Amino acid sequence: MTTVITVPPKDLPVTEPLDMLVVAPHPDDAELGMGGTIAKMLSLGWRVGVLDLTSGEPTPHGSESLRRTETDRASNILGLSWRGNAGLPNRKLQHTLESRELIASYFRVLRPRWLFAPYWQDAHPDHLAATELIEAARFWSKLSKTDMPGERFHPGRVFYYYCIHLRLAVAPNWIVDISDFWDIKRASIEAYQSQFIAGRDPQPPTLMDEFRVEAANWGRLIHRKYGEPFATKEPLALESLAGIL
Ligand SMILES: [Zn+2]
Numbered sequence: 219m220t221t222v223i224t225v226p227p228k229d230l231p232v233t234e235p236l237d238m239l240v241v242a243p244h245p246d247d248a249e250l251g252m253g254g255t256i257a258k259m260l261s262l263g264w265r266v267g268v269l270d271l272t273s274g275e276p277t278p279h280g281s282e283s284l285r286r287t288e289t290d291r292a293s294n295i296l297g298l299s300w301r302g303n304a305g306l307p308n309r310k311l312q313h314t315l316e317s318r319e320l321i322a323s324y325f326r327v328l329r330p331r332w333l334f335a336p337y338w339q340d341a342h343p344d345h346l347a348a349t350e351l352i353e354a355a356r357f358w359s360k361l362s363k364t365d366m367p368g369e370r371f372h373p374g375r376v377f378y379y380y381c382i383h384l385r386l387a388v389a390p391n392w393i394v395d396i397s398d399f400w401d402i403k404r405a406s407i408e409a410y411q412s413q414f415i416a417g418r419d420p421q422p423p424t425l426m427d428e429f430r431v432e433a434a435n436w437g438r439l440i441h442r443k444y445g446e447p448f449a450t451k452e453p454l455a456l457e458s459l460a461g462i463l
Contacts, residue, residue, distance in 0.1 A: 219290075219294060220290070220293035220294055220296075220297070220298045220299075220300070220301050221290050221293070221301075222245075222270070222286055222289050222290060222293070222301050222302065222303050223300070223301065223302040223303070224302065224303050224305060226320075226323075227320065227323035227324045227326070227327045227367055227368070228323065228327075228367040230302075230324075230327045230328075230367075232327065232368075233300070233328075234265060235265070235328070235329035235330065235331065236265045236266065236267045236299065236300060236328050236329065236330040236331070237259070237264040237265045237266060237330070237331050237332070238256075238259060238264060238265075238266045238267070238330060238331065238332050238333075238334060239266075239267045239268070239269060239324075239325070239328055239330030239332075239333055239334070239373070240252060240256065240266070240267070240268045240269070240334040240379070241268075241269045241271065241321070241333060241334065241335055241348065241352050242268060242269070242270050242271065242336070242348075242381075243270075243271050243272060243311060243336060243342070243344040243345050243347075243348040244270065244271075244272055244273075244274035244308065244344065245270045245273070245274045245285055245288070245289040245292075245303070245410070246274065246288075246289075246292070246407070246410045246413055246414075247270075247336065247345075247381045248268045248270070248334075248379075249292055249296070249403065249406040249407050249409075249410070250381050250407060250429070251334075251336070251379035251380055251381035251446070252334065252379040252394075252446050252448075253296060253399075253402070253403035253406045253407065254394070254396025254399040254400060254402070254403040254433070254444065254446050255379075255394045255396060255399075255446050255448075256268075256296050256298070257296050257297070257396075257399040257402040257403060257406075258394065258396060258398070258399045260296065260297050260298070260299070261399070265299040265300075266296075266298060266299055267298060267299055267300035267301060267302070267328060267330065268293070268298055268300075268301045268302075269301075269302050269303075269304060269321075269324055269328075270289065270301070270302070270303045270304070271303075271304050271306045271311060271321075271344075271348055271351075272303075272304075272305075272306050272307060272308035272311055272344065273285055273286075273303065273305075273308055274308055274413075275308055276308075277412065277413065278417060279412040279413070279416040279417050280412040280413065281412075284412050285410075285412065288409050288410045288411060288412060288413075289301070289303075289409075289410075291409040292406040292407075292409035292410060295402060295405045295406045295409055296402065296406050300328065302324070304320060304321065304324065306320070308344065309344065311343070311344040311347040311348060311351070312347050312351075313347050313350045313351040313354060317351055317355075318351060318354045318355050318358055319355075319358065319366060320355075321351055321352065321355035322355040322356075322358035322359040322361075322366060323359075323366045323367050323368065324355075325355060325356065325359035325371060325373055326359050326366055326367060326368030326369060326370065326371045327367055327368040329368075329371050330373050331373065331374055331375075332373060332374060332375045332376070332377060333352060333356060333373045333375070333376040333377070334376070334377050334378070334379050335348065335349050335352040335353065335376055335377075335378055335379075336348055336349050336378065336379065336381050336382075337349070337378045337379065337380050337381070337382050337388065337449055338378060339382065339384065339386065339388070340382050340383055340384060341382075341383040341384045342383040345381065345382075345383065349378070352376065353376060356372070356373050356376055359371050359372060359373065360372035375450075375452070376451075377448055377449070377450050378448060378449040378450065378451075379446070379447075379448060380446075380447050380448075380449075388447075388449065390436075390447030390448055390449055391448060391449050391450050391454060392447075392448050392454065393436050393437075393439060393440045393445040393446065393447050393448070394445060394446045394448065395437070395440060395442040395444075395445055395463060396433065396437075396444045396445060396446050397437060397442050397443035397444045397445075399444075400430070400433060400443070400444040403433070404426065404429070404430065407426065407429060408426065414426060430444075433445065433446065440463060441463075442463070
């Protein structure tokens with residue numbers, strides 16, 4: 219069972235380093251942006267965690283406790299290795315020195331090899347603040363002579379997933395084939411009943427139908443059934459060409 223951990227990073231038990239840490243402004247952004255890839259990498263034995271920055275509340279049909287229950291459910295559907303919530307303020311998320319130190323502290327304790335942040339262009343101010351905060355915290359996590367918990371540590375890469383509140387046609391740098399993991403992604407999104415199902419028109423096309431069409435469109439671009447797009451600012455380093463479909 220994966221339950222959302224809300225203790226501050228200084229009180230987190232030291233565990234094996236994570237292979238990937240997906241940092242999300244709100245609970246559900248990780249699932250929407252890269253739930254299929256998360257499930258796929260977990261199936262390959264990777265240690266994948268999600269750090270939600272805020273509770274995501276208030277929303278029209280949600281509450282703090284309901285969102286927590288939904289997040290637990292989604293985490294278990296994905297089979298996450300770790301999930302935490304940093305407790306930063308929803309709707310007012312900002313990149314401050316305090317929030318930078320807090321998120322850098324998570325990185326030092328969790329020691330993720332790779333970070334995943336929201337794509338850097340967005341209409342939602344929380345998403346923009348999250349991206350800036352994650353990049354700055356990544357830099358700070360390697361500082362020495364600080365009061366931050368854990369050892370100095372630098373996540374090797376930061377990549378960007380698409381959870382964009384803008385109707386943009388952003389060309390991705392790569393697309394992951396999630397055809398065999400769409401059902402898990404769909405179920406993990408549906409776990410957030412208060413966000414995607416409650417109070418919405420049940421007549422097709424529903425919001426869930428739209429998510430499926432979107433995944434199918436990314437899949438179409440790589441001749442697969444379903445896909446998820448990613449971006450990188452630095453060139454992607456490959457061991458060889460063997461992983462390219
Ligand atoms: Zn969001």
